[in-house]
Amino acid sequence: MNYLLRIFTTIALAFTLFSSGCGEGTLLFGGEPGNIDTFVTVAGNIHNVTPVSARDVVVFVFTNLAQSALDTCSFNDPKDFDDGELVVLPNGSFDFSLSRVQGGDLTVVFLLDKASTQADGQIDAGDPIAVLDDPDNRLLGVQSPLKVTIERVDITFSAEGGPCPSPLPGQSGDPGTADAFRITRESAS
Secondary structure (H helix, E strand, O other), X not given: OHHHHHHHHHHHHHHHHHHHOOOEOOEEEEEOOOOXXXXXXXXXXXXXXXXXXXXXXXXXXXXXXOHHHHHHOOOOOHHHOOEEEEEEEOOOOOEEEEEEEEOEOEEEEEEEOOOHHHOOOOOOOOOOEEEEOOOOOOOOOEOOOEEEEXXXXXXXXXXXXXXXXXXXXXXXXXXEEEEEEEEEXXXXX
């Protein structure tokens, strides 16, 4: 019986990871699942990624991310945000949608994941990331039932791969950039 339970658990985990790699859906990795009435949807598309790479891009959306987490590039401590959702975009995929994002002040972070079997879907020290610029504050105070659409994102990951103010030895620490043609908010109902 224990053997069957382990097989079922493995299949369920594999299905979850596989389905999260299709550019749609949401994989919760921090915070609380919350009430469905408080969810917002964040959708968009990537227009350009520099440098050109065959690696996956992971889209993270954090709710109420602490500035200290951005300053130190430390995104793995659930105490630094109220909610964290992600979706993996396999090489060649450009559209994304996360439908179970908690409302609040949103921060969108793009990760150029490690290559092939080294891909882990996590932001680790030294990983190339880019934080979406939001000059019109369209990502602040987003509440249900709003849908945020991020159109034509141009992402430039640091050539050296050093995203953080305190990079690994030998890396420049230059962060990547992510700019959208347009960020809109509309009622999702």
